[in-house]
Amino acid sequence: MAEREKRGRIGGKSPNPYHEDKKYPEPTECPRCHLNYRNGRWQHKDDTDESHESHSSHCPACRREIDRLPAGLLYLSGPYLDRHREEILNIVNNQSKSAAANRPLQRVMWIEQGSDNTEIATTTNHLALRIGKAIEDACKGNLIIKHAHDAQLVRVYWERSE
Ligand SMILES: [Zn+2]
Structure with missing residues (x-):
């Protein structure tokens, strides 16, 4: 079962320069x-x-890429990941490609292998959620979503133990 924790709200009008809704002169x-x-x-x-x-x-x-400040962080862990790493990274790539086709501000910033998990950073919280849910759909496992207090960052944890 996914445990969901939601505090504050993601998105909406925000003065921060990373926000997609910030207005610019055109073009x-x-x-x-x-x-x-x-x-x-x-x-x-x-x-x-x-x-x-x-x-x-x-x-x-x-x-966000210049400042290395992601809006979404997805952590993948568990023995299943070790056995299906290529398949799961393909899901990550396919999801980020199809997301970027419609919304080019949605990007994977990095994929880093740590000692006990794989960290995937994204430029939007939506993309981290999208990838996490796609992995859960394809591979089952357990997905946990945690919104930060300031609502600027979402952390998504996916784990499958067997
Ligand atoms: Zn740019």
Whole structure:
């Protein structure tokens, strides 16, 4: 059974520069990943749009990558992971690719192997949840979701012991 702990709320209007809802002048281009901010959201450049001067500002995802400040952390652990590592990392890759196709601010920032778990950091809390739930769907196991007090970070723990 998944144990769910929810404090505060994720998202909503927030003054922090990492937040996806922060407004920018239009058009703004991210100098790092070259996403364009148009019609109120960051999106891939439209080739048909040979527009004039853009403002320049890092998008929220690049800001998080530069500062190494994830919005989601997913921890994978348990003996099942050791035996199915490749399969599970494929789920991670597939989920992050399909999430990024629709929402390019959703990115995996790093996958790090620790001594007792594998840590996956994401630029949005939604992506950590999405990947964790996809692994639970495919591999069963136990998923625990913990929202931080300040609601800026979600931690997701997935474990399967056998
Ligand atoms: Zn960017």
